[in-house]
Amino acid sequence: MNNHYHDSFGNKYNIVLVAFTIRIPFIFHRHPSHAEENGTYYGALPDRCQGIEFDAIALDEKGNALFFKDEYLWNGYHGPAQLSNESFKELDDIHGIGHVDAAFRMHNIDNPDDHDHIYFFLDDKVFSYYNQSLEDGYPKDIQQDFPQVPSHLDAAVECPKGECVTDSVLFFKGHDVHVYDIATKTVKVKTWPNLPVCTSVLRWLEHYYCFHGHNFTRFHPITGEVNGPYPKDARHYFMRCADFGHGGGYQTPKCSDVKIDAITSDDAGKTYFFAGPIYARQDTARDGLHAFPITRGWKEVTNGVDAVFSYTGKLYMIKVRDDQVYIYKGDAHYSLIEGYPKTLREELGIEGHVDAAFVCPSEHTVHVIQGQNIRNIDLIATPRVVTQDVPLMLSGIDAAMCGSDGIKMYKGSQFYHYENMVTLTSRIAQMPQNITGSMFGCRD
Secondary structure (H helix, E strand, O other): OOEEEEOOOOOEEEEOOOOOOOOOOOOOOOOOOOOOOOOOOOOOOOOHHHOOOOOEEEEOOOOOEEEEEOOEEEEOOOOOOEEHHHHOOOOOHHHOOOOOOEEEEOOOOOOOOOOOOEEEEEOOEEEEEEOOEEOOOOOEEHHHHOOOOOOOOOEEEEEOEOOEOOOEEEEEEOOEEEEEEOOOOEEEEEEOOOOOOOOEEEEEOOEEEEEEOOEEEEEOOOOOOOOOOOOEEHHHOOOOOOOOOOOOOOOOOEHHHOOOOEEEEOOOOOEEEEEOOEEEEEOOOOOOEEEEEHHHHOOOOOOOOOEEEEEOOEEEEEEHHHOEEEEEEOOOOOEEOOOOOEOHHHHHOOOOOOOEEEEOOOOOEEEEEEOOEEEEEEOOOOOOOEEEEEEOOOOOOOEEEEEOOEEEEEEOOEEEEEOOHHHHOOOOOOOOEEOOHHHHOOEO
8 A cells, every 4th residue: 555655844755554653733634613613602713724923832731732822722733712711711801911922831850840830921920830720829920930031032942951951941032042941040041043033932852843923943952053944834734724734635544554664762761663764753642653754863864774772872773775783872862973884793793684673671682683583692792792593483573672561573563572582482472463553543
């Protein structure tokens, strides 16, 4: 079954099987009516598909995207506008609020009482909400919660450690960016003249988007650098609008059509799925999966991968057709280690085709699957050598991953689950299980 696939940046691919579905909200569809079905509104509501410059955008504690304009908000990537004070009742005439200047979802894991709270800014005031309830003591003067941060902001966005130097919040005012260190409560001011003046900013899966007019520009959160053909029209990507969209009529594949080339999870618990020239990453079930070209995260790796595995904070990517192993430092923004890529023999002491590879938690052995053999390679040894060859009952494996729940071997649209290496290499046959929508979001 041939499908046309468009990724999140407008690139088009022809692939035989889409390896996984993604909870991408940006697909073509007919825009809903301006009147809510329940009859709450009878007049015309603002229509974001007409081209709106949003006042603020933020994710809530459940991962839903909230878009604000004047006294209205849109909850999610499709559907009509509603009054903001229906969800956040204090945003009303009592407090003199007809709109918000900026909003963000706090990332502060060290402080559970603050983590995932949503902050709204208006003029010189700040409001803190959790589960749509205003926290006691709010609103406050901005300076009480965020010393040295100016009033009358244009936008704000959270920036966790690893993406920024420390857990931070970026406050935008004109071309100036006030980088607020959450732990020390200090501010450093940067000026990014090459970035448009942002009226709202959204962080989505470690990517940062500046919204201006009805367009957006992706930027680096430390340098403000912009790479790629920007600006782009937000209606193609961040909402569902008739006559817009980069999905090209893309339909979520059936689970029976799913096939992945490689899979792994890193030390931070993020899971990566690879298929053809694209990959998807899942941080949490809350924020879902989202697809990108592989070259977006690992620019040196083109035309897909054959196997991947994670070890000691690094990501190993194997491309057999080129006889190369790439190793990347596992920071928020991956960087290729100097001296790589190297050949399979140089790095792992093997040659030939590789079907899959995996490392189990707290172990120092990579298990490389070649046909119906598993080759165990000691990753501590220098040079690395095969310490054991073990026959495998299965053949035609596409991908494999080891985690706290055991080992999963993927073959087409099915997988085999083993408790450990002992059961994997035993002569006891396991029954295949079907990949389900709860795993990859495909249609059961």
